[in-house]
Amino acid sequence: MRILYHLPLSPYARKVRLVLAEKRLPFELRIERIWDRQDSYLELNPACTVPTLIEDNGLVIPDSRVICEYLEESYPDTSLLSRAQPERVETRRLVAWFDEKFYNEVVRNLYWEKTLKQSFRLGSPDGNALRAGYANLKQHLLYIGWLAEHRRWLAGSTLSVADFTAAAMLSTLDFMGDVDWSVSPAAKDWYARIKSRPCFRAILADRVNGMTPPPHYTDLDF
Amino acid sequence: MRILYHLPLSPYARKVRLVLAEKRLPFELRIERIWDRQDSYLELNPACTVPTLIEDNGLVIPDSRVICEYLEESYPDTSLLSRAQPERVETRRLVAWFDEKFYNEVVRNLYWEKTLKQSFRLGSPDGNALRAGYANLKQHLLYIGWLAEHRRWLAGSTLSVADFTAAAMLSTLDFMGDVDWSVSPAAKDWYARIKSRPCFRAILADRVNGMTPPPHYTDLDF
Structure with a gap:
């Protein structure tokens, strides 16, 4: 299964979650506490940022922009980048x-x-x-x-x-x-x-310890 | 003629100058004093950064990374991005x-x-x-x-x-x-x-008012 290392409120990780979901590519989320600078994560992404995507074939892809270019080239069926x-x-x-x-x-x-x-x-x-x-x-x-x-x-x-x-x-x-x-x-x-x-949907369902979003956050007719 | 708006020491503009030269794409340089925030330049690039590239056909391309992706897709003969x-x-x-x-x-x-x-x-x-x-x-x-x-x-x-x-x-x-x-x-x-x-070569020939580079700057065997 494809793995995405993220933090729930990271806007860069949210971008990739949206793009993966729009392209209907299944993935598993793992929270990475980047402030702990774990050696195992630094090996995947020396910049120690989220997100990092691990493909089914083991390919490691850090950085939201690098991930989105990769996804567009590898899964062009639902295109999010015009051809012109x-x-x-x-x-x-x-x-x-x-x-x-x-x-x-x-x-x-x-x-x-x-x-x-x-x-x-x-x-x-x-x-x-x-x-x-x-x-x-x-x-x-x-x-x-x-x-x-x-x-x-x-x-x-x-x-x-x-x-x-x-x-x-x-x-x-x-x-x-x-x-x-x-x-x-x-x-x-x-x-x-x-x-x-x-x-x-998944983004709107996110809940983070100690933080409650305002009622309109999940309301589609806010 | 292709035009590149730049500042002589901007590392992002220098990146594009190197890539254009490596791909043997001729271009004319124009200095843009971005701190003046001229309306005519803001229309080309609302972020008011250098570089901005204007193609022969009038296409305006801001941001060094956007320019390099464009150049790779439009002029792939001298490729600077592997296919794998x-x-x-x-x-x-x-x-x-x-x-x-x-x-x-x-x-x-x-x-x-x-x-x-x-x-x-x-x-x-x-x-x-x-x-x-x-x-x-x-x-x-x-x-x-x-x-x-x-x-x-x-x-x-x-x-x-x-x-x-x-x-x-x-x-x-x-x-x-x-x-x-x-x-x-x-x-x-x-x-x-x-x-x-x-x-x-062109980068090493750059001279900027009031600044003299050290002797090894242009020396190929520094």
Whole structure:
């Protein structure tokens, strides 16, 4: 059985869980406490990040972007990357945008500060970081809404890994009650559409010790 | 003519310059002062980073990793990404490693602190960042040396975009006189091999206002 090492709230691991489920590829989840830096895990992934995917044939694939390129090439039936270059470029541009810019400006300031930072024993959340995260989130929601108003899906006319990258990040923030959806009705409508897909069910069922998501987290008509 | 927006010392732009030259794809360089955030450039690349590539047909491609995937798919004759999945995974893993981990732990602490930070008017270099950068660089040179001792090229038996990603980062640090090559003879030997390739000539000829590289920067037998 395919194995995915993850943390329940990791947005990068959630992206891969969504892509695997959308492609109907069965997998088993294993939690990896990356802050323990276990030798056995460092051998699989020297960067000691989640996710890491282990294929049935033993192939070890670290890093969500490397995993998604691999899955697209190996299981192209349910394609999440257009064949036309302009759409491929736009999809990958948005994946990089959310993985790097959205993560650094928003998710790191909220998810890292409120959860991972304690796990790594690096202290309590920094107020300035939280304030910056909430302020930046508004701007990013407006950008997502702008994309959703001009296109059926974020990168164009078809559902792509860009949608799952953005939705995974937002699902982590939404679990923590950090998303004010009233900022952008268009972003909310896009998120409601992707959240209603069967691939999202397992993510919505996640529960984490000591944290209760807000009632609208699992509500498909929030 | 293909256009590449860049900054002379940007390691991400240097990676793309090396890959374009290795694939013998002609291009024209244009310097983009990203700290000015010009509207015309934000339209091409909303993340306002370098590099951005404009193809002859007008296709706009931001982000070094997006550009390299595009170039590999569009101009596969000189391939820099193996066809076999284990090597593709290892190449992309190392590209992510250098783009993210090496950049954040080393290049950001040295290149950003000493050059870009002033351009963005964010103050002078932080001593703690510089010290962390030099300390981390030693560990990374040992890892590069370990890879070079066990494989002909960093990701395996063939030259790949992983080599150009690492070499571009190191070339920026070497220009600033920051690399102590005595730390790893194997890393130095690998760098001498890649630096001797014709694709590297333009990078070694770069000169930046107010900065003089050390004599060994251009020496192929340094």
